[in-house]
Ligand SMILES: Nc1ncnc2c1ncn2[C@@H]1O[C@H](COP(=O)(O)OP(=O)(O)O)[C@@H](O)[C@H]1O
């Protein structure tokens with residue numbers, strides 16, 4: 001959306017010049033239209049360019065809300081679905097389960113969803129990076145188990161400090177991931193096979209580490225118990241965080257617009273900034289309200305704060321740094337990336353290391369939720385849920401396309417379904433079947449929208 | 460005539476490259492001076508693209524020496540060539556379809572503060588660059604996948620100009636371009652020469668070669684087959700060198716007549 005939005009100034013002029021038709025939405029109504037024109041006049045006036053490089057056939061958005069609507073319809077037809085199917089899905093899930101059981105939208109149920117989403121969501125962030133590369137990591141469940149086992153053995157059995165053992169566990173995940181990356185990048189073993197070997201090997205090591213004990217309980221009041229057990233009960237926490245998020249979001253949009261105008265580049269119109277900020281504000285404040293005010297609310301869960309922190313950092317790394325750019329490049333065309341001087345091996349190893357690190361971190365959340373480390377922590381459907389979340393959230397399996405935030409959206413979908421089915425007392429075999437069907441639906445949407453995008457010249 | 464410095468900016472001395480059973484390059488010599496356009500010509504499969512890739516570090520050489528401004532250098536990966544100041548437009552373009560035009564232009568060469576991308580500076584510079592090439596592109600923020608073949612090719616060419624390269628290599632840059640864009644690219648080649656860059660231009664179009672090149676190096680079956688000054692060499696001589704007939708048109712005609720007669724004799728039997 002933003003690509004075209006940045007052009008909106010140029011087409012305003014072009015519209016009037018080439019087609020001659022006067023679209024009401026294009027010429028009147030919005031207060032910021034003059035600014036947009038002013039912003040785009042500059043390059044034409046000052047630039048020494050012989051011909052302005054704008055193709056008159058380009059489809060561009062008109063100013064105002066009508067422009068949004070036409071662009072939205074065009075994108076849907078072109079297969080650029082973005083987050084739409086997920087958001088529609090979440091609404092359907094909420095309506096259906098609430099109709100079946102009115103506890104679904106209660107404080108405890110929603111808090112459960114938030115907390116369960118966090119740990120597995122952090123693991124899904126790692127998977128998003130791997131999928132962006134066009135690869136897969138099948139070992140995340142076992143690495144999570146390993147991480148939890150390492151922490152439990154160090155912290156509980158050997159009496160190491162809380163923080164030290166947590167850090168060592170996360171570091172273990174990082175090293176394991178880097179090892180997978182090494183075999184994949186340097187030796188050339190397909191990532192699928194390396195991580196499948198890891199899947200078996202690390203869960204073996206996990207069981208061996210746990211030794212004779214079937215499970216090691218998390219000490220009460222310890223760091224790991226608090227990961228999912230601690231809530232900021234002060235209402236100021238949730239509301240404060242919401243306000244900070246809204247201000248930061250609006251601020252970054254405004255700053256970007258200001259810089260673009262200063263550089264005489266087409267910028268987002270004020271109406272779009274207001275609209276986007278409005279949508280974000282409603283969502284964030286609604287979440288804060290639910291966490292604070294509903295009957296039986298416990299406040300803002302620490303787990304959610306940590307997950308959001310991971311999301312924000314990972315999103316920044318993916319979209320704003322050279323490293324992120326290189327990940328997308330390698331996922332899109334590894335040979336082109338190599339020829340551009342990018343060290344493809346280094347990127348691959350780093351991405352698998354990130355995946356391992358976040359898997360181990362997520363493992364500590366799972367340990368926290370289940371009261372401690374166990375021999376089979378991270379087995380079962382953990383791996384499936386994590387990969388499914390990334391894909392359901394809209395990250396392509398085909399590499400080079402996706403968003404870090406899809407980890408949040410996808411995991412919300414899966415955890416809402418699980419929570420709903422639990423409330424209905426559905427057996428786990430039914431849950432498996434339903435989750436499988438949701439994953440299949442997501443992959444179908446991915447494949448079909450990719451094909452539509454190809455015919456629409458966007459892939 | 461353009462002033463040409465004494466030491467070549469880039470020289471290949473006895474370069475060989477082998478792919479499994481295929482000896483793609485055998486003992487190839489080539490010199491390029493600053494402010495000079497050297498055309499590299501040869502039949503399909505002659506090894507032109509392979510030669511380009513050895514210079515740009517995609518395929519490290521097996522034998523021989525690459526000299527940069529008189530010093531022998533090792534070019535083992537694309538990064539090495541970029542550090543020296545070699546920019547290459549590959550025949551297959553080597554673009555990332557999922558990234559937008561700006562991201563492709565600056566790939567591996569991003570403008571940044573620390574390790575944070577400076578998107579605005581890159582977009583601005585991209586627009587200037589594309590304007591100087593008179594490129595019509597719907598938006599610099601659409602994925603390269605959405606561009607036509609010609610537009611993609613121009614993006615790939617623009618990409619070679621992002622840094623300030625000393626040697627620019629263009630592997631069949633005009634293959635997918637229309638008349639106007641081809642003229643733009645040829646103009647660009649001349650401008651690069653005026654600014655003192657060295658240019659290696661690969662093309663099958665003899666008219667283009669004669670319009671902009673100072674010298675023509677011919678490759679045939681992975682070996683040198685002559686270097687000619689464009690100003691005092693006829694079309695036919697170059698074609699003869701490409702096709703492998705001996706080095707002038709008369710012998711080539713003779714050769715053709717004799718083969719023709721043997722063929723007719725064969726038919727008569
Ligand atoms: N990566 C490769 N692996 C194996 N053989 C190759 C490779 N690249 C080129 N070749 C071979 O090298 C020879 C020269 O090819 P190339 O340099 O592409 O020719 P051209 O002059 O048409 O650009 C051909 O016989 C080709 O099959």
Ligand SMILES: [Mg+2]
Nearest residue numbers: 507508509550
């Ligand atoms: Mg070639």
